[in-house]
Amino acid sequence: MTGLDARLTVDRGTFRLDVALRIAPGEVVALLGPNGAGKSTALRALAGLQPLTAGHVRLGDEDLGALPPERRPIGVVFQDYLLFPHLSALDNVAFGPRRRGVGRRAARAVALDWLTRVGLAAHASKRPRQLSGGQAQRVALARALAVRPSLLLLDEPLAALDARTRLDTRAELQRHLTAHPGATLLVTHDPLDALVLADRLVIVEGGVVVQEGDAATVTARPRTDYVARLVGLNLYRGRASGHEVTLDDLTLRVDDRVDGEVFVAFRPSSVALYAEKPAGSPRNIWAATIAGIQRHGDNLRIELAGPLPAAADVTPAAAAQLDLIPGRTVWAAVKATETHAYPA
Numbered sequence: 001m002t003g004l005d006a007r008l009t010v011d012r013g014t015f016r017l018d019v020a021l022r023i024a025p026g027e028v029v030a031l032l033g034p035n036g037a038g039k040s041t042a043l044r045a046l047a048g049l050q051p052l053t054a055g056h057v058r059l060g061d062e063d064l065g066a067l068p069p070e071r072r073p074i075g076v077v078f079q080d081y082l083l084f085p086h087l088s089a090l091d092n093v094a095f096g097p098r099r100r101g102v103g104r105r106a107a108r109a110v111a112l113d114w115l116t117r118v119g120l121a122a123h124a125s126k127r128p129r130q131l132s133g134g135q136a137q138r139v140a141l142a143r144a145l146a147v148r149p150s151l152l153l154l155d156e157p158l159a160a161l162d163a164r165t166r167l168d169t170r171a172e173l174q175r176h177l178t179a180h181p182g183a184t185l186l187v188t189h190d191p192l193d194a195l196v197l198a199d200r201l202v203i204v205e206g207g208v209v210v211q212e213g214d215a216a217t218v219t220a221r222p223r224t225d226y227v228a229r230l231v232g233l234n235l236y237r238g239r240a241s242g243h244e245v246t247l248d249d250l251t252l253r254v255d256d257r258v259d260g261e262v263f264v265a266f267r268p269s270s271v272a273l274y275a276e277k278p279a280g281s282p283r284n285i286w287a288a289t290i291a292g293i294q295r296h297g298d299n300l301r302i303e304l305a306g307p308l309p310a311a312a313d314v315t316p317a318a319a320a321q322l323d324l325i326p327g328r329t330v331w332a333a334v335k336a337t338e339t340h341a342y343p344a
């Protein structure tokens, strides 16, 4: 198997996508980004469904640029699975091998093998409309893998599924991706899909890559507001000198020793709220206005406005005691040891 080396430049009206992507054989890369960032455009460009303005798509030594979509050694799973409605599950999966010149019987044998691997051998003769959403998605995966693609493209493969089915299908997908010897690109909105399924994250915003790396690094050191929200951290940019970081309206004391332009991040659960200003404390303390309150798992997530816009997680009991209502002023505190500062 060979890896992917792509430079994708695509102009679509006023939007320009310009990203470089390398994926090693066996590696799973998640492409994450907000709506309109260019994820689908990148996937379609790799599949040959969207012409490049400039750049290249190579798999090992092979240049795919001149190949039409159906001749590319690529398997694609779309969000809405796009199975052929008039073909059985078996023939849907056999379609790829048949198209690549495999005889009818042999193609069906390959298809049955793949349906067995995704646990659907008993449903081989069913039409797509007789399958559940999760089953149809597994048939789509079997169909994509049946051609043994050098590059597997997954476009929001779990987005159309309900929560329970999603959990099961994600676990199953993980098994198949681990076994897949080729490169995989997973386009997703869902940080959980990315963290569970991918070896590496590539984050695009406005058509360019804003951050990439393994999950541990990206989640510990977000570099944009979008990434910070994705991983659930408060994020600020400022100027550091020693253990002090000067932000727009506030100076934060941090544990890390840093100098120059830095990011400071901390968890919403690290922010404590008080009705009265806590006295004699080594913590960072600032006055904040409650801008919003939302449920967040078992806790409440409080949106704070003021000199340091932040999210704070508090227990419902604490919220009741503090009488947290929108518009109220509270004191927020975070310990230096709960912050994380790193070069910008």
Ligand SMILES: Nc1ncnc2c1ncn2[C@@H]1O[C@H](COP(=O)(O)OP(=O)(O)OP(=O)(O)O)[C@@H](O)[C@H]1O
Pocket: 012, 013, 015, 033, 034, 035, 036, 037, 038, 039, 040, 041, 042
């Ligand atoms: N048919 C089109 N013609 C012109 N511009 C388009 C077209 N489709 C999309 N775009 C532009 O391309 C940009 C990227 O769209 P794309 O669908 O790739 O984003 P995305 O990251 O996949 O978003 P989403 O998560 O919403 O699917 C959009 O901002 C949009 O302005």
